Amino acid sequence: MSASIEAWAEQIRAGDVRAVSRAITAIEDHDPQAEDLLQRIFPDTGRSFVIGVTGAPGTGKSTLVDRLAAYYRGQGNRVGIIAVDPTSPYTGGAILGDRIRMQGHASDPGIFIRSMATRGFLGGLAQTTGDVALILDAAGKQYVLVETVGVGQDEVEIVRLADCTLVLLVPGMGDDVQNMKAGLMEIADIFVLNKSDREGVERLEAELEAMLQLAPERDGWKPAILRTVATENKGVEELASAIATYRERFGNNEARQERKIDHWRSRLLALAGEAVLKLAVSGADGEAALDRLAREVASRGKDPYAAVRELLARSAGTRKSA
């Protein structure tokens, strides 16, 4: 490992904003240096408290995250925000979003905000987000807030990464909310009824309570339900206090440890898969082989399984000669 990587790691440990930004870009770009860097800072991680914030579009996640970050900042903590936005690869919208949101915190080096794009054909969003969280962790952020849209496989992975997961709901959000709620039930440590000045909040809370009655208690925790109006900063302090209670009771219990181990189990598998595929399609040769095989399969000239056997034979060959 080169001296420059160690210097870079040292800047990250010191919380240097540019070094952190550069590291995140390297992770997103699948720059090989990122791996060296992550390996180097790994022993300095595991200290941040990671809060996942999820909910459908329109539930006000960004505003709530901003307010919660400001609250923690006000308590003297350093805060990192990772906004995972699956729409960004198409729009560049993430960057614009950063700029707008940064304005509120621009003069404060204690809050670091980064929106994630889903770049690259491998690795996936959850993987990248996990690596970015490690960087912020090493950079000394006491709180890392990870904001994700909706529920999907990526979200589930991101939730495994979080120490505490908030699920946002809003009164009167249309037909499918019933379904969404059921799916979110299992991942929520705390439910946040945002925009709670809207009509229907009583009914929503009653429905949620009824569902929670039926759900099995997880490790003695019944998800708390809190009301907020993030745009008016209402309920944010109470929310922070509920998070603190959760942390106190579950921050280091066995179930929490198991969740972290689960998280690492899938991270390791994903990393291993990525490493193998890098070998299989490494170099211009590899890309050409993959392209040829994809064309053969698309034209039904070869079945996918035969094509995969060819790819893997390539990977084994590359590894042997490496």
Place this chain on the structure above:
Amino acid sequence: MSASIEAWAEQIRAGDVRAVSRAITAIEDHDPQAEDLLQRIFPDTGRSFVIGVTGAPGTGKSTLVDRLAAYYRGQGNRVGIIAVDPTSPYTGGAILGDRIRMQGHASDPGIFIRSMATRGFLGGLAQTTGDVALILDAAGKQYVLVETVGVGQDEVEIVRLADCTLVLLVPGMGDDVQNMKAGLMEIADIFVLNKSDREGVERLEAELEAMLQLAPERDGWKPAILRTVATENKGVEELASAIATYRERFGNNEARQERKIDHWRSRLLALAGEAVLKLAVSGADGEAALDRLAREVASRGKDPYAAVRELLARSAGTRKSA
């Protein structure tokens, strides 16, 4: 390949509903027989027209898909529906949904409906959905409708699989719709303004038109915009006609072929990754090794990259001795 697999494949080719159901379950369960079966039926695929239907929760995707399926069925086609519902692993909601929806088509063997759950730690939803679409294709469905929630990495993969992608929008859907639209812009072949009897449909259409003016034309196609009220079956025939126009103009053009090749490129990579990881964690031994490594990493006793090297060494060893 055993005689029973060939018999199963033959039943699928004949469109036998139970054989198809059994195949889908095998795919979802990562049953090793599924691979044999898919390999066997692969030459019989590539004939279905796959329509992707995506949009945020509450846009009425399920209803529209039902109506479109009924329309195609009325034209004498066989139709398959794959409802991809990321919330299902938690709730079993998918199965319930199937039952409710099947009632309308229960007596009609020409419509096959299946909701997908995201089971298993590997492979992912896009992969499974692609395999299920192959089964329905081999079973002689002229149309396969794939319904997905929102936009995420999985959705993007599913879109690559589709021959034509419909993006549903609804007037007055809240703050984040602006962002969603931008993300969806790139994947939509046709925009469907559903619930178009609601207030704000003119504004939504005008906004969309304005965005499309700015977007680059893709292969000479400017996405069509249609209005529907799926619950009242309004606009469904016009939508089918727009899909037919799209198909006529782009069904076999070069850009479409490239999209299919892209799709197979990522499918092959995913399959290859899955195959390698199966070797790495095969058997009770493998699971134990993965578990031990995940624990070491979670406790910061080992860094993830060292752990991955150990996993891969295992995989290479297993392959050599296999």
